Amino acid sequence: MLRRWTLAIVTAVCGVLVGVRQLSAGLPVVGGVELLIFLVLALLLSPWAFPRPMAAVDAQQASAADGRPVVYWRPGCRYCLQLRFSLGRLARRAHWVDIWSDPAGAAAVRAVAGGNETVPTVVLGGQAFVNPDRSWFRERLRSS
Known part of the structure; x- marks a missing residue:
């Protein structure tokens, strides 16, 4: 079961990490947009698509x-x-x-x-x- 979700989970985690990095660099808007892009990509790579x-x-x-x-x-x-x-x-x-x-x-x-x-x-x-x-x-x- 987890195998089906691995790629989507990894993509979402990468998005969170990128978003947090941008937030800590003082770029909350850029971080939010990048997080949103990664989450949409994770959705497309998930079985829900x-x-x-x-x-x-x-x-x-x-x-x-x-x-x-x-x-x-x-x-x-x-x-x-x-x-x-x-x-x-x-x-x-x-x-x-x-x-x-x-x-x-x-x-x-x-x-x-x-x-x-x-x-x-x-x-x-x-x-x-x-x-x-x-x-x-x-x-x-x-x-x-």
Whole structure:
């Protein structure tokens, strides 16, 4: 569980340290702005930036029932962040599986990515796409 939050926690702590240093140097406004920037970055690197994750088994069953794609991701992955933010509200049309919190999800990704845990991996209509083109995936979600 802590592994999912490590990058966000380290970023927030660095922001606090930078802010305190600026405050002690007599620059409270600069320190506050830098702290705010680090906290926003920590939020973006946290699991909160993504829709609520599901277990891989539940996501696969739900996908079979409703035809929505399954997106395997992990916190701190810049490619996952790029995919997530390029989708905007369309992200809700997919089932999201955090491979760091679900070993079955990690195993599913390894099975389609040559033994690697390469994310984001999207399973759409029973076919897996490792690190798909964001615009292609966005169009698929719009059409579904």
